[in-house]
Amino acid sequence: MTVASPSLVQQLATQLQRPVDAPARQRAAALLVDWLGCALGGLRGPLAQQLQGVVASCAPGPCTALSAGQHDIHDALLINAALGNVLEMDDVHRAAILHPGPVVIPVALAATQRQNGNGHDLLDAIVRGYEATIRVGRALGTSHYRYWHPTSTAGAFGATAAAASVLGLDATQTADALGTAGSRTGGLWQMRHESVPTKSLHNAQAAQSGWQAALLAQAGLRGPRYILEGEQGLFAATAPQAEPALVVAAEADWLIHSTSLKPWPACRHAHPAIDALHDALASGRPGDGAQVVAIEVATYAEALRFCDRAEPQTALQAKFSLQHALAAICAHGTPVLAHYTDAACADPAIARLRSAVQVVEDAACSARFPAHYGANVRVQLADGRVLQAQRVDAWGDPEQPMHPADIDTKAMELAQWGGVEPGLAHALIVQVRNLAEGGTLDTLTPLLSQVSPCH
Known part of the structure; x- marks a missing residue:
């Protein structure tokens, strides 16, 4: 009897089980500061008010939806994952040609709040979510990027990995979750040619999909293991020049360290x-x-x-x-x-x-x-x-990094653009930075709940 070799999502799920070290957590905290600034700045736009209206009559829950109070995780992800890229200042991974933060971080935050997790739970989920997003994204490559929005496509895998980390799923459950999320992922670039906010909604839907896939796997639902490389899988359908080996290629460190940050408010x-x-x-x-x-x-x-x-x-x-x-x-x-x-x-x-x-x-x-x-x-x-x-490279790339003070300054300026009082913005940044040193969400969550709508 021939035993099938482990699929790509099975191998990826195993890689995601390894412990997260202190430097990776510190990088995750820096990227959380950057995402928070971007999301708070996005409160100034009409999309924020529209989404606030959508969840206004929904039941309360344990997760913070920025400027909309406490909601269940689905509603929190709708708002938080949409807001992170409204200003086009979200982080980026060059080789994967996508933005991990706007999808991964809202899932890691909301899942940790829902599960009463601690600061390290949150940061570890961010690290693992970035890992999955980047590995799948770089394998999809430029042929996928021509028509598909890889932040949404690969982001669903990252959202799943982040949720699986917080839920404590083992490698088998995580592989099932990744397969389920991958079977429904994607987003088309046509929205770029029209004046619509669909790009931001792609992020929210990828985040929601990843959370649901992880929750289903925890309940025992299986997912397609060969969703990436299978004959009717994601690569065959959407990425004719995909490089499957990049999903599981050996790396010296967590890939969160290879991300870039945007200092300027443009693509x-x-x-x-x-x-x-x-x-x-x-x-x-x-x-x-x-x-x-x-x-x-x-x-x-x-x-x-x-x-x-x-x-x-x-x-x-x-x-x-x-x-x-x-x-x-x-x-x-x-x-x-x-x-x-x-x-x-x-x-x-x-x-x-x-x-x-x-x-x-x-x-x-x-x-x-x-x-x-x-x-x-x-x-x-x-x-x-x-x-x-x-x-050859831009400011904010790993070759020319933004220093911590630059990241904090950017976040402060964006938060104030979104109408957040400077004292509150500063307190939020301090608490996020403290997470890498053992800080908890007990102080951060009440501060997030103080964010008010910007009209």
């Missing part, structure tokens, strides 16, 4: 060009931004596919516009959220500068993608000078 594909323009202008003289007559950006093909948008009309479109990102820097300097609004799109000065930006593909940058997100910028000034700069 990550715009960040290398933003940094390169900063470098170019810094090589000249103060005030050179006002003298710009032409900018050429040479970057990788996916950046152009997502962010070549010469005339954005809305705040969301501006976040996916290389032209707008660079024009705003020339007009106003260091990027802030106020530069990415409907009013900023209509600003004649920024519109004039957008028309001066030319974007082209750079073969070398395309060849390095997705391991590195790079750009070259050439700036022509009115006095005839030409300023140039190149970025």
Whole structure:
């Protein structure tokens, strides 16, 4: 009798059982601070108010839904997992081409609250959720990314891993849960071409799916073990150039350490060009931004596919516009959220500068993608000078990390953008940082419950 080899989800489930170390927990706490800032900043948008209305009449529960009080886990995940990427400032993993935090962290937080877990339970769940998300995401690759939203696709696996960690599922149960979640995962990019908030809802649905899959596995329900590599599995259906071995490839450390953070309020594909323009202008003289007559950006093909948008009309479109990102820097300097609004799109000065930006593909940058997100910028000034700069990686990548103080500052600024009082925002950040040192949710949960809607 031939015994079938363990499936990819079985092998992944076994890998997820290993203990989480202190450095990984510290990284998880830093990413929790970053997610919290992003989610609190998202309270300012209309989606937050719409979702608050959806859960307003729902029964209370043990989980905190930001700005909406205490709810059951399903409702908390609807709000918290949707809010994390509203501002397009959520964390990213380059090789997987996705954002682990907005899906994984809300599940880890809500599940820990529901199960009366401690700070280490929460952080360990985040670490394991990132691991599963990144491993599946990088295996799906660029052929999946062309049409599918991998944060939703791979995120469902990460949500499952996070929930399984909190619930204490063994490797067999975790494999079943991963199979169940994977059988219903995915999300199509068509929503990018229309002014809709569906991208954020993909995250919420992935989070809810992962939690439900873990709960079902705990109850004994089995899931398809070969959901990834099977003849009618996820790779065959959605990723013609998938690299299955990357799901279980040996790694020296937890993959949460290979994530990147976003300092700027735009799509990550715009960040290398933003940094390169900063470098170019810094090589000249103060005030050179006002003298710009032409900018050429040479970057990788996916950046152009997502962010070549010469005339954005809305705040969301501006976040996916290389032209707008660079024009705003020339007009106003260091990027802030106020530069990415409907009013900023209509600003004649920024519109004039957008028309001066030319974007082209750079073969070398395309060849390095997705391991590195790079750009070259050439700036022509009115006095005839030409300023140039190149970025292979962007600020916030592991090669050029944001320091803890930078992460905390970003979170504070985003929280205040969302209407959160500075004292409360600071207290939340302190309590999250304390989790890695043995802090509990006993103090954090009441603080989260104090967050009020921003109208």
